[in-house]
Amino acid sequence: MAEIDPASPKVGGNRFSPEARKLAREREAKVLELRLRKVPFDRIAEALGMTKGAANKAFYRALRRIPEAFADQVRKEELESLERMEARVWREVDQSGQKTAEIYQGIDRLLAERISTNGPKWRPCQLPPRT
Numbered sequence: 571m572a573e574i575d576p577a578s579p580k581v582g583g584n585r586f587s588p589e590a591r592k593l594a595r596e597r598e599a600k601v602l603e604l605r606l607r608k609v610p611f612d613r614i615a616e617a618l619g620m621t622k623g624a625a626n627k628a629f630y631r632a633l634r635r636i637p638e639a640f641a642d643q644v645r646k647e648e649l650e651s652l653e654r655m656e657a658r659v660w661r662e663v664d665q666s667g668q669k670t671a672e673i674y675q676g677i678d679r680l681l682a683e684r685i686s687t688n689g690p691k692w693r694p695c696q697l698p699p700r701t
Contacts, residue, residue, distance in 0.1 A: 595635075601614055601618065602633065
């Protein structure tokens with residue numbers, strides 16, 4: 571029978587213990603705090619030692635735990651930020667002549683992710699008529 575080396579790092583563990591839950595909530599709070607400061611998810615992930623996807627999920631979990639009025643304000647700010655980005659992209663597209671359909675679908679996907687209350691959800695978009 572193989573012996574377990576007590577000096578080796580612990581892998582796994584009980585995610586449902588009170589200590590583990592407390593640590594998870596603290597990480598979610600840190601992610602939310604950094605995101606409210608407009609730090610991108612990839613930098614949050616790097617700072618907290620997690621993947622970008624884990625940081626995104628932690629943000630949405632934290633968002634579900636805070637009071638609804640505050641969560642709505644956070645979603646509103648995220649949406650306004652994306653709308654400013656969309657306007658900036660459209661100005662660049664108009665100047666460069668890029669394929670607007672691909673760019674619009676990417677922006678639409680980002681908007682759908684940010685305004686969803688339960689995390690990212692994407693739906694295909696229809697292009698509005700350009701004037």
